Amino acid sequence: xxxxxxxxxxxxxxxxxxxxxxxxxxxxxxxxxxxxxxxxxxxxxxxxxxxxxxxxxxxxxxxxxxxxxxxxxxxxxxxxxxxxxxxxxxxxxxxxxxxxxxxxxxxxxxxxxxxxxxxxxxxxxxxxxxxxxxxxxxxxxxxxxxxxxxxxxxxxxxxxxxxxxxxxxxxxxxxxxxxxxxxxxxxxxxxxxxxxxxxxxxxxxxxxxxxxxxxxxxxxxxxxxxxxxxxxxxxxxxxxxxxxxxxxxxxxxxxxxxxxxxxxxxxxxxxxxxx
Amino acid sequence: xxxxxxxxxxxxxxxxxxxxxxxxxxxxxxxxxxxxxxxxxxxxxxxxxxxxxxxxxxxxxxxxxxxxxxxxxxxxxxxxxxxxxxxxxxxxxxxxxxxxxxxxxxxxxxxxxxxxxxxxxxxxxxxxxxxxxxxxxxxxxxxxxxxxxxxxxxxxxxxxxxxxxxxxxxxxxxxxxxxxxxxxxxxxxxxxxxxxxxxxxxxxxxxxxxxxxxxxxxxxxxxxxxxxxxxxxxxxxxxxxxxxxxxxxxxxxxxxxxxxxxxxxxxxxxx
Numbered sequence: 001x002x003x004x005x006x007x008x009x010x011x012x013x014x015x016x017x018x019x020x021x022x023x024x025x026x027x028x029x030x031x032x033x034x035x036x037x038x039x040x041x042x043x044x045x046x047x048x049x050x051x052x053x054x055x056x057x058x059x060x061x062x063x064x065x066x067x068x069x070x071x072x073x074x075x076x077x078x079x080x081x082x083x084x085x086x087x088x089x090x091x092x093x094x095x096x097x098x099x100x101x102x103x104x105x106x107x108x109x110x111x112x113x114x115x116x117x118x119x120x121x122x123x124x125x126x127x128x129x130x131x132x133x134x135x136x137x138x139x140x141x142x143x144x145x146x147x148x149x150x151x152x153x154x155x156x157x158x159x160x161x162x163x164x165x166x167x168x169x170x171x172x173x174x175x176x177x178x179x180x181x182x183x184x185x186x187x188x189x190x191x192x193x194x195x196x197x198x199x200x201x202x203x204x205x206x207x208x209x210x211x212x213x214x215x216x217x218x219x220x221x222x223x224x225x226x227x228x229x230x231x232x233x234x235x236x237x238x239x240x241x242x243x244x245x246x247x248x249x250x251x252x253x254x255x256x257x258x259x260x261x262x263x264x265x266x267x268x269x270x271x272x273x274x275x
Numbered sequence: 276x277x278x279x280x281x282x283x284x285x286x287x288x289x290x291x292x293x294x295x296x297x298x299x300x301x302x303x304x305x306x307x308x309x310x311x312x313x314x315x316x317x318x319x320x321x322x323x324x325x326x327x328x329x330x331x332x333x334x335x336x337x338x339x340x341x342x343x344x345x346x347x348x349x350x351x352x353x354x355x356x357x358x359x360x361x362x363x364x365x366x367x368x369x370x371x372x373x374x375x376x377x378x379x380x381x382x383x384x385x386x387x388x389x390x391x392x393x394x395x396x397x398x399x400x401x402x403x404x405x406x407x408x409x410x411x412x413x414x415x416x417x418x419x420x421x422x423x424x425x426x427x428x429x430x431x432x433x434x435x436x437x438x439x440x441x442x443x444x445x446x447x448x449x450x451x452x453x454x455x456x457x458x459x460x461x462x463x464x465x466x467x468x469x470x471x472x473x474x475x476x477x478x479x480x481x482x483x484x485x486x487x488x489x490x491x492x493x494x495x496x497x498x499x500x501x502x503x504x505x506x507x508x509x510x511x512x513x514x515x516x517x518x519x520x521x522x523x524x525x526x527x528x529x530x531x532x533x534x535x536x537x538x539x540x541x542x543x544x545x546x
Contacts, residue, residue: 147325
């Protein structure tokens, strides 16, 4: 089928009609996908209700907001911003440290090549639960349990960190160089010594890089979970938006962007240095 | 090699030099004190009475959630459809906008370094602001509803898709580009026939991956009023109907698992 097709294409090309190869070979699948996408698009767009009067009313606000970005107001709510930022940063750091420390045993347990099946199943289940739910849903539950404030936020971020780090660490351990482990075992090393001298040196650079990356993610998330009362700059941002103080909101957003940029540069530097 | 001598004069092997040892000690000291300092800030801002109460609160919460009110699921089909629409339309809109931005941001296809830094700024600002914050902004501007959710997801997706796509563009093979330019093709033709076919599989994979993430994110956008199942979640939490909340959690869990499976299958088929 495909060879006659390509022959026909060559013939057509000699006559000067060249067309590029389609992305999907089978024409039925190709047109079926296009048709399906069209039908879905019509159905989906039909079910989206838009209140155009409200949108038109909001257009002025959008302009106000853009204007506020040109003149961010760092001063009038300075103490709130600083308090929120401090909370966010401390939450980020402690949650990353605690999360990574807890993720290491879970990650070791979730690597099929070094752990027995029951432990593997339990650790994989922990990872699945931690990864499926958004941070903000976990934050709601933790706020109910532990009360408002940064403690609930810290636990939320630590819990999310466990799933993320443990999954990547386990994958890293699963494809490490097994010969080094055998060499260390052949000297009569105990389990701890094997971990320490054969596995840890191989996964350490990536572990450090990933921790830096997670630090970055945790800061970004810490700016959100304040919406449900888990502390941090999110609460300040939410308040300023509902008070229509766009200058303050713009200032907070600019600060968040600046910090994320800085931490991205720092983490790429650290990753280059560890590898 | 770092060697010290024992009192008897025999050389002893050490792992690190004295200097490296001290440096390491200082780094650990600094790190641990920073951690303790941060811990102190958090602990000062925490009401520890509530934390001590957590076990009781947690078991109370579970007992209220426990027989889930399954018949509530019938109310949730429309919000679930809205959630899927927010994620899918948002992803579609996002990749349409991310596509040109990625070409402007890639070192080998950008028309001018100045435009490149502008495109990178767009990507970074979109990436550093969470979709919930985008949704909060858009709800104040556009009013609550699905539209705000779609645009929030789209704005957040620009950065993600744009970043991964421009990295893919920078890694393309240069020989097809040279071959096509040698035929006298214009800039656009070079993009179309030399660059695009090389990044198309990566582009499709990235889009599917982002769609999967967007499904997760769109389940919570309703918390700030941007439509979808999050609205029901918010309403149920506010009315303390925890047996409805557990039904919503089960639905979110199932949807996320299915979308993850679909996205993994499609990406597997593409790559």
